[in-house]
């Protein structure tokens with residue numbers, strides 16, 4: 037049975053967290069540490085810290101806990117003696133996979149494959165998922181272009197490019213970082229690739245009052261994206277692919293209409309670019325569908341779909357043609373972590389048996405209506421309530437106020453995270469029910485009232 | 488108790504492996520798959536496949552199993568109920584670390600920190616370890632150069648570079664790949680950075696017969712490396728750091744003298760470059776010291792040391808000055824995987840209590856002497872036996888013969904891996920004892936005799 041609500045004993049971080057941070061500081065930077073947690077005591081939607089504070093978690097380790105803390109289905113995986121070998125011996129999955137590898141992929145990742153995908157490549161995190169998806173795209177582009185590149189004697193440094201969007205986030209390793217455009221500090225000092233960057237629509241809210249303006253804004257961005265593809269192709273720096281999130285999550289929960297994405301897909305087809313949908317943060321069910329891009333209503337919405345976070349393992353689904361022509365072009369020592377495949381198989385079972393996608397729709401409805409009410413109540417503070425399923429966000433009038441509100445909410449027992457310059461993102465687990473949404477809204481309201 | 492030797496029932500891959508490969512092929516490329524394993528049945532130095540073949544493992548999942556399969560100390564970690572929370576709830580370690588995080592780092596990674604290092608950054612694999620080490624170097628270089636880069640309004644794409652070596656391998660994500668120069672196929676079609684690449688000494692064997700030639704070759708490579716640094720600095724594309732492996736492992740187990748590395752360290756100091764030693768494959772004890780670079784005998788051998796594989800977690804040790812000045816410059820969702828820290832702490836205890844570094848020295852002596860004997864016996868087939876501890880290799884007359892020998896050895900019950908164009912690398916676990924070495928040599932001899 038889950039806890040019946042938050043229970044706060046100290047400010048957060050409390051004294052015990054502070055002592056632990058001091059200890060950690062002698063070997064590692066702690067500037068990013070919020071507080072220390074007691075993961076044994078945490079349960080369901082409640083995260084317990086080392087000072088005994090119990091908080092409703094609407095951030096879930098940066099959107100990465102799928103079905104809450106210590107779900108019994110997962111505990112069972114761990115105590116099953118026949119899984120022991122997997123947990124203590126990490127295989128090189130590409131060369132010597134375990135007996136159950138196929139079966140776990142079939143019942144795990146493939147059981148929730150986006151429509152149109154029959155192949156999956158496992159990786160270990162969002163960054164290697166995207167890095168390798170980029171490589172698969174470059175290889176595909178050259179092979180498809182009929183260039184018999186394999187017979188070149190010297191490894192080419194071809195001048196291929198990837199088009200990404202302002203405000204997009206795809207990871208922080210050097211390849212990913214070339215397509216990440218959120219905060220300046222992330223890219224400062226680090227060498228990057230000179231690749232085209234298109235504007236992402238800046239929609240005005242409430243959407244129903246700005247339909248015409250928003251349609252115009254989206255048309256402008258699409259035109260600019262297509263222009264960039266044409267121009268870069270003309271100058272010999274061919275755009276092999278386009279990478280985009282269904283909702284720009286780190287960048288501030290920036291949405292575009294489904295129609296925008298449908299048209300962008302059309303542009304990629306017209307110009308022979310691969311279309312990579314990065315579902316690292318949006319995937320896994322919180323939008324009410326397992327994949328956020330499934331909302332677009334397209335038969336062929338993507339060539340590659342990358343994932344991580346709530347999927348526990350990283351990786352990407354790919355169309356058959358993106359399978360490299362030769363071995364070891366996409367490879368590394370571990371190619372993921374089979375322990376995560378075991379856990380994911382159970383997560384997917386739970387999502388299905390407990391109907392958690394419908395739950396996300398229902399809880400999301402409560403959340404979003406509550407957020408609308410709050411922005412009506414505090415129009416000088418809040419704006420742009422938006423979301424699909426529980427994947428919601430709201431803007432606060434400025435960055436300092438946003439940060440203050442995050443701290444106030446935490447001290448009242450709700451863990452939240454920011455995104456963009458002045459947004460708060462809501463990222464509960466899939467076991468977040470309507471009553472959790474109501475509870476969250478009450479506490480959030482109290483925190484706002486104190487501003 | 489461990490098995491007393493290999494036991495072969497079928498050719499490898501056997502019928503069951505072939506069926507599983509066919510199943511996997513419908514969702515994933517299997518061109519790299521050797522055979523499927525039964526990780527529950529595997530034990531110590533013996534890997535058991537799904538056809539019941541039991542093989543002496545001298546490859547260990549691409550050099551990544553530290554103390555053999557199913558070591559009881561690791562099984563114990565898994566069955567300890569107080570570790571359950573760590574295994575089923577993966578924290579965002581940078582923001583909300585678990586209570587025991589510091590303690591596990593202190594008793595794990597810090598307990599084996601290379602001399603001179605008091606700080607460690609955890610990551611999840613070799614690639615993100617190096618990618619982030621590169622970023623730390625670029626940031627350090629700019630800060631140290633007195634450029635107040637933080638106050639630039641536009642994210643810089645600075646023209647900094649990293650110097651790497653021909654034949655080096657540092658990973659396959661786009662940043663790492665720019666410094667990886669082993670096989671052409673790895674880099675083909677993928678955009679890269681234009682960074683300086685120095686020659687790595689091509690030593691002639693046996694070393695004692697070519698002392699003068701080898702010294703000249705090393706001097707030539709050092710001169711070229713220094714020239715490159717000077718030239719690239721002059722043209723404004725400053726060399727922020729130099730990255731090198733203590734033994735080029737993927738590239739063919741290419742060794743250079745300790746003196747070469749000492750002099751290279753001197754060059755980096757002279758020109759203000761960071762010195763990054765990549766111990767992803769060499770680290771963890773198989774050279775008879777915990778870190779291969781500890782053999783060089785330098786008080787200040789490195790600024791950053793990256794690791795992964797046998798360390799189970801990824802990450803890097805860094806000098807204090809490489810800690811970025813601002814939060815979130817080195818960051819990602821998980822920043823490693825605390826379950827690996829738990830397991831590593833036990834691995835390190837086992838290495839200490841069972842004196843496994845000394846074991847590696849003793850077993851390595853048997854291995855290397857045996858390899859010398861074999862190359863004397865088969866001079867038309869084998870050459871360049873070399874190694875430190877059990878980290879050994881030998882060259883076969885050509886690539887096809889090498890590949891044939893690998894298959895023959897496997898069918899006789901020894902799992903081996905190749906590296907470079909015509910080398911075989913030996914990468915047993917630290918629990919590989921003298922009698923395992925003798926057993927391996929006997930079987931290897933039989934396989935060679937059949938060529």
Ligand code: FES
Nearest residue numbers: 161164611612615
């Ligand atoms: S880059 Fe993904 S785990 Fe290292």
